[in-house]
Every structure is written in structure tokens, then in C-alpha cells.
Amino acid sequence: MNVGIIIQCGNIFTLTEVFFVQALSLTAFCVERTKHSTMAASGGTLDCEDFSMFQEMLKVMRNIDDRIVYALNTTVPTVSFTGKVDATHTCKQLYESMMDAHLTRDRAIKSCIAQTSEEMRQLREQRAKDSDNLALIKLLRKEQTKLKLMQSELNVEEVVNDRSLKVFSERCRIHYTPPKVK
Numbered sequence: 483m484n485v486g487i488i489i490q491c492g493n494i495f496t497l498t499e500v501f502f503v504q505a506l507s508l509t510a511f512c513v514e515r516t517k518h519s520t521m522a523a524s525g526g527t528l529d530c531e532d533f534s535m536f537q538e539m540l541k542v543m544r545n546i547d548d549r550i551v552y553a554l555n556t557t558v559p560t561v562s563f564t565g566k567v568d569a570t571h572t573c574k575q576l577y578e579s580m581m582d583a584h585l586t587r588d589r590a591i592k593s594c595i596a597q598t599s600e601e602m603r604q605l606r607e608q609r610a611k612d613s614d615n616l617a618l619i620k621l622l623r624k625e626q627t628k629l630k631l632m633q634s635e636l637n638v639e640e641v642v643n644d645r646s647l648k649v650f651s652e653r654c655r656i657h658y659t660p661p662k663v664k
Contacts, residue, residue: 530594533628540635543590546583547646554653573658577650581660584643591635598629 529535546553557572605622612618 530597530632533631536594536632537635540587540591543583543587544642546580547642550580550646550649554649558653558657569654569657573650573654577654577658577660580646580650584639584646587639588636591632591639595629595632595636598625598632601625602629 529539553576557567557576558569602622602625605618605625609615609618609622
């Protein structure tokens with residue numbers, strides 16, 4: 483039963499979905515997206531120059547995965563409350579939110595890896611022309627380190643995604659079966 487409508491971060495939610503929205507901490511994510519203008523509206527690009535800022539944005543973007551257990555506990559009904567909440571709709575909505583977040587983070591990380599790789603390629607070309615330039619060599623090593631750290635974030639992302647999907651399937655497998663990923 484929908485009691486009212488709330489607009490939050492440009493999205494419209496029914497009052498019964500408010501608990502779902504709060505459980506996913508979308509408010510913090512929306513505020514953070516607005517606060518950091520380096521992130522595009524689609525959430526697909528990050529400022530890749532500063533690795534600590536890159537990590538901070540990933541941390542914010544991972545809120546949905548960090549709070550998956552809480553979201554499931556507060557939105558998916560137990561047996562005694564099955565008739566009062568549409569668990570299928572709730573699980574489907576949570577799954578779609580998780581998949582959107584996973585895809586957004588994956589694109590952002592890969593975009594930064596590509597950008598850093600391009601910077602390294604340019605620095606290598608410059609080093610080939612001027613192999614004695616110590617400042618250039620130092621900058622190249624810095625970019626190599628940053629690239630390795632960004633690539634390691636892909637591994638972290640895989641672990642985070644697997645953990646979230648496991649928790650999701652344990653709690654929602656009765657109510658919703660996600661489509662098979664090709």
C-alpha cells in the first residue's frame with residue numbers, strides 16, 4: 483500500500499520504498515555525487531589524477547554493497563510479514579540497484595585505468611626522447627604505481643561484488659531470481 487511520494491536525489495519513491503532508499507544510503511551517495519563535480523552525472527568518470535580521491539569516491543560508491551545485509555534485513559520480510567510487503571518487487575529493485583552500482587564502478591575504474599595508461603604511454607615517449615630527465619623518470623614511476631593500484635581495485639571490486647551477490651541470493655532466492663548474465 484503506497485501512502486505517499488517522496489522525491490530524493492532526482493528520483494521519485496513511494497513512501498513504502500523510503501525504508502529501502504534509506505537502507506541503501508542513496509542520500510549519502512547523491513550528496514557525494516553532487517559535492518564532487520569531477521564525477522559525471524552518469525557516475526561513469528572519476529578524477530583519476532589523485533589516487534586517494536579516486537579511492538574515496540569508490541568507497542562512497544560501494545555504500546550499497548557495504549550495507550547489503552542491513553538493506554535486506556530492513557526490506558525483505560520474514561515469514562510472518564510476507565503478506566505486508568512485496569518481497570519480489572523489493573528484491574528486484576535491490577538487485578537492479580546493485581547491478582547499476584557494480585556497472586558504474588566497473589566503468590569508472592576501467593576509465594581511470596585507460597586514462598592512466600595513456601598518460602604512461604605519453605611519458606614513455608617523452609622518456610625515449612630524453613632518457614636523462616630524472617623528473618620525467620620519477621613521474622613515470624609515480625604513474626606506474628598509480629596504475630598498479632587502480633588495477634588492484636578491479637580485484638577488490640570483484641570480491642565486493644561476489645560478496646554482495648552471495649548475500650543477496652541467500653536472502654532473496656525465494657522471492658526473486660535475477661536474469662542470467664551472459
